Amino acid sequence: MYYSSGNYEAFARPKKPDGVDSKSAYIIGSGLAALSAACYLVRDGQMEGSRVHVLEKDSVPGGACDGMYYTSVGYVMRGGREMDNHFECMWDLFRSIPSIETEGVSVLDEYHWLNKADPNFSLCRATEKQGQDAHTDKKFGLSDKACSQLMKLYLTANEELYNKKITDVFDDEVLNSNFWLYWRTMFAFENWHSALEMKLYMQRFVHHIGGLPDFTALRFTKYNQYESMILPMIKYLESFGVQFEYGVKVENVTFDISGGRKAATGIEVIRNGAEETIPLTENDLVFITNGGCVENSAIGSQNTPSEFNKEIKPGGGWDMWRKIAAQDKSFGSVYAFRVRTDFKTAKRRITPCFRGFPARGK
Numbered sequence: 001m002y003y004s005s006g007n008y009e010a011f012a013r014p015k016k017p018d019g020v021d022s023k024s025a026y027i028i029g030s031g032l033a034a035l036s037a038a039c040y041l042v043r044d045g046q047m048e049g050s051r052v053h054v055l056e057k058d059s060v061p062g063g064a065c066d067g068m069y070y071t072s073v074g075y076v077m078r079g080g081r082e083m084d085n086h087f088e089c090m091w092d093l094f095r096s097i098p099s100i101e102t103e104g105v106s107v108l109d110e111y112h113w114l115n116k117a118d119p120n121f122s123l124c125r126a127t128e129k130q131g132q133d134a135h136t137d138k139k140f141g142l143s144d145k146a147c148s149q150l151m152k153l154y155l156t157a158n159e160e161l162y163n164k165k166i167t168d169v170f171d172d173e174v175l176n177s178n179f180w181l182y183w184r185t186m187f188a189f190e191n192w193h194s195a196l197e198m199k200l201y202m203q204r205f206v207h208h209i210g211g212l213p214d215f216t217a218l219r220f221t222k223y224n225q226y227e228s229m230i231l232p233m234i235k236y237l238e239s240f241g242v243q244f245e246y247g248v249k250v251e252n253v254t255f256d257i258s259g260g261r262k263a264a265t266g267i268e269v270i271r272n273g274a275e276e277t278i279p280l281t282e283n284d285l286v287f288i289t290n291g292g293c294v295e296n297s298a299i300g301s302q303n304t305p306s307e308f309n310k311e312i313k314p315g316g317g318w319d320m321w322r323k324i325a326a327q328d329k330s331f332g333s334v335y336a337f338r339v340r341t342d343f344k345t346a347k348r349r350i351t352p353c354f355r356g357f358p359a360r361g362k
């Protein structure tokens with residue numbers, strides 16, 4: 001895998017890769033990760049759009065980035081995206097995606113102009129006693145001891161944090177502070193979540209800390225993320241001729257594991273109620289979104305919490321991962337995320353497990 005960073009890499013246009021005209025891609029899922037993969041394939045990889053196939057089990061694209069009206073409950077969005085000015089890959093991509101609202105501008109332009117004109121901030125960061133200002137007054141309320149616990153976690157090696165909870169690394173000095181109130185209400189942490197996850201979030205979002213007490217760290221899209229992000233990506237990809245198939249459930253990806261390498265050989269799908277296998281050749285690339293943060297989501301209400309459901313549903317992303325993982329232990333363990341519910345199931349830790357698996361022969 002080739003990693004790059006910085007605008008030296010971002011602003012240069014890549015040369016057309018050798019042999020790309022004879023390659024095809026199969027992308028499983030159509031969430032943000034899958035659509036980004038497709039956009040990069042056509043923009044930077046310069047793959048012919050008609051050779052890119054997106055297989056989605058649902059009837060609409062977007063995965064967790066949805067916004068839908070249900071007659072029985074009203075308007076539902078399974079997640080609200082808070083973004084910032086260091087979403088390096090995302091903004092790099094969205095500078096190329098045309099707005100579907102304003103001709104001649106990109107989604108990034110539109111987003112940037114909106115957040116300049118209408119920056120996010122809160123005059124009252126926390127309330128108590130049914131709506132009274134809790135007067136956190138932009139203070140972090142961290143003692144020297146609490147600061148030292150935060151610094152220590154930041155500098156601890158990942159391996160030393162395996163199987164530890166936040167309460168193993170922070171005591172009440174941190175947990176009763178305003179800092180912790182700001183942090184956990186922004187990033188959805190429970191005290192029993194993973195200490196490693198907390199460390200990774202601190203490293204990833206260290207630039208957010210100054211904007212935690214009043215939400216100035218955050219940027220928002222104009223509409224919900226389905227309309228502001230997913231639809232423009234779909235239109236962009238359609239303009240290249242990318243093939244979208246909805247209602248196609250991927251049951252499994254089979255691998256030939258021999259000679260020290262793994263090559264995908266077939267994609268087992270259910271299409272129109274019938275089982276089929278898409279055979280793969282050396283020229284096919286497969287991109288898999290394994291697991292999924294909203295697959296088992298349930299709807300709650302003002303008075304009822306949503307149900308916590310650990311079941312691995314047949315034909316979903318977790319079930320597919322379970323079947324893939326059964327072929328080789330290096331494909332990870334789905335059970336780590338299902339059974340260990342006393343630890344936060346990391347959005348970030350799930351998705352990088354599979355990135356652009358070359359098919360047979362590569």
Ligand SMILES: Cc1cc2nc3c(=O)[nH]c(=O)nc-3n(C[C@H](O)[C@H](O)[C@H](O)COP(=O)(O)OP(=O)(O)OC[C@H]3O[C@@H](n4cnc5c(N)ncnc54)[C@H](O)[C@@H]3O)c2cc1C
Nearest residue numbers: 029031032033057063064079081082249250292293316317
């Ligand atoms: C409540 C909530 C709040 C969040 N807040 C933020 C935030 O503030 N800021 C932020 O940056 N991120 C946030 N996130 C995280 C972000 O939304 C997700 O990380 C991102 O949308 C995940 O995209 P994805 O493509 O990896 O997966 P998903 O969106 O889960 O997409 C997976 C897709 O694959 C499809 N699929 C699964 N299995 C199969 C199969 N077997 N066959 C075919 N298709 C299949 C699914 O239907 C789905 O469309 C939040 C998430 C949630 C749930």
